[in-house]
Amino acid sequence: MEVLQTSHLHKSYGKIKAVNDLNLSIHQGMVFGLLGPNGSGKTTTLGIILGILQFDAGNFTWFENQYGEKHRTRIGAILETPNFYPYLNAIDNLKIVSLIKGVEDTNYDDLLKLVDLHHRKDSKFSSYSLGMKQRLAIAATQIGNPDVLIFDEPTNGLDPQGIAEVRQILKRIADTGKTVIMASHILDEVEKICSHVGIMKNGVLLASGPVGAMLNDKLLGEIGSDDLIALTQALNDMEGVTISAARPKFLECTVDASVSASKINRLLAEKNIFVNHLVLRKQRLEEEFLEITRKQNSVK
Amino acid sequence: MMKELITLEWLKFRKNSVVIVLSALFVGLFPFIILTGKKVFNNVPPPLPSSIVFYEFPTVWDYQGYAGNWLVSFCLGFMMVYMVTSEVSNRTQRQAIINGMTRKEYWFSKLSVLIFMALVATAMYVVSSIVLGVTHTEGYDFEIIWDNNNAIIRFL
Structure with a gap:
């Protein structure tokens, strides 16, 4: 009813x-x-x-x-x-x-x-x-x-x-x-x-x-390394990963569901970049909420 | 329906100090306030023979009505205003509507209380006037008591 x-x-x-x-x-x-x-x-x-x-x-x-x-x-x-x-x-x-x-x-x-x-x-x-x-x-x-x-x-x-x-x-x-x-x-x-x-x-x-x-399927990733500049470059080249924000000790990015943490780790290691922080988690309502309200702001 | 609404208002205000004090004042003073005239008006000006007209049948109906009316507006009138405004400031009026009363019912409940208080005051007026009259009139009979009975309607 x-x-x-x-x-x-x-x-x-x-x-x-x-x-x-x-x-x-x-x-x-x-x-x-x-x-x-x-x-x-x-x-x-x-x-x-x-x-x-x-x-x-x-x-x-x-x-x-x-x-x-x-x-x-x-x-x-x-x-x-x-x-x-x-x-x-x-x-x-x-x-x-x-x-x-x-x-x-x-x-x-x-x-x-x-x-x-x-x-x-x-x-x-x-x-x-x-x-x-x-x-x-x-x-x-x-x-x-x-x-x-x-x-x-x-x-x-x-x-x-x-x-x-x-x-x-x-x-x-x-x-x-x-x-x-x-x-x-x-x-x-x-x-x-x-x-x-x-x-x-x-x-x-x-x-x-x-x-x-x-909540969409994309994962939210936090990836950190000693050399953030090299990391930024490497991630920019990587498929299925987009950097959304730079933090003092790590980079925040959205990651396609097809990309796993171990894959990111392996690809970075191949480029001689070693991560000291790597978290992938489901996007939470808060981020979704901020995104939706932000979109509306930019439309205006 | 009307009984239910009055019960509701009774539940709301029976422990309210303003309402208790005002009703006590009203009930306590109403029947006797006119007797203060005995102390104050020892010598009444010419058109009236003496202050006894205040208490005698049939004129007691007029004077008790006049004196009582002031008390009604001070005590019951103020009480009624308080009962409406306090519900607005406590936001309980809003809550009553949220809880399921319709606006019409809400105002009808206030109106019921108003009518109820008017009826009670009138009953008190009738009783107190009769008591005053009986104790102050020498030689009364039923006819002289009811001689001025349209005053009841006027009071109401």
Whole structure:
């Protein structure tokens, strides 16, 4: 089933186009990561599909319109910051959410145990640390066992331990087979959790597809030698290897999948160049991301 | 539907100190604030015979209504404004919509509270006016009590 479908969404703030002709299609079971630098329109997009921002043109449909106006009760979402009543404790805040969602038999203790907040269930929300607030927000999204979860930069502003905790919780949720839509500018996060990604910049969706397909076959190589000048020459002559950047102690290059490390080593040794550093690895999402966003810059 | 929305607002604000203080002030002062007139207005100016008209049937309806109205706007009016604006500043209004309320439902829940508070205040007005009237009028009967009953509607 198609969970979310947007077609030609437009939204601008004055002259700035925050979302420009956005077409997204998210199917059941996808863990979709919406990637993009700060200010690329991720939060605006989520705001529009959650009904709290007005949009200028286009349209979107949730759940193929099965639930009509009340579709948001089938979605658990946090947008930007965790929003709760500061003078109420965790349980009271969750009670309000379940009343809004029309859920009657919520097990608050289990929910709070899931996010490791049970020991603070009677403290006021205002006394929580940012990480605890974020975790309470994640607990709130689980109320009523929704079909779709939306997280907007869930690890923003947390300390390393908090990031690790939140990530673990997210991974656990993603593994249950629910549809998750997650916006983030931290690629590592998306790479670890998501099955599909969409890359946004300046309100335009540049690319989207499964994480595996986004990464091309080319390998990324780091080759170092005592004589870098000779190495540069030798690599320039070598087939299937292109130097992309020079570092103080090694050269960075993209390598075709057909070229193996031992082949590079042998060819260089034949030219009397001996490597002291040789790494070939699969390109990571981060590099792909930078490449895609760079391409767009150069087009402009 | 309306009951559910009022329960929701009750859950939200029952532990809020501003709301608690204002409702306590209102409930505590409303029935009796008019009695301060006894201390302040010992000699009322000519058109009124004496300050007893404040508390007597049928004019108690007018004076209790007038005095109570000030309290309503100070306590309940401010409370209502607070209940709307605090939700905006805590961003919980936004969250309520994200959680699945429609905008219409959200505003209807605030409206329900407003109507509910108006009904409670009116009930208090009726009871307190009757109590004041009964304790201050010599020789009253049912007719004289209800003589000014359109004041209830006016108060509401």
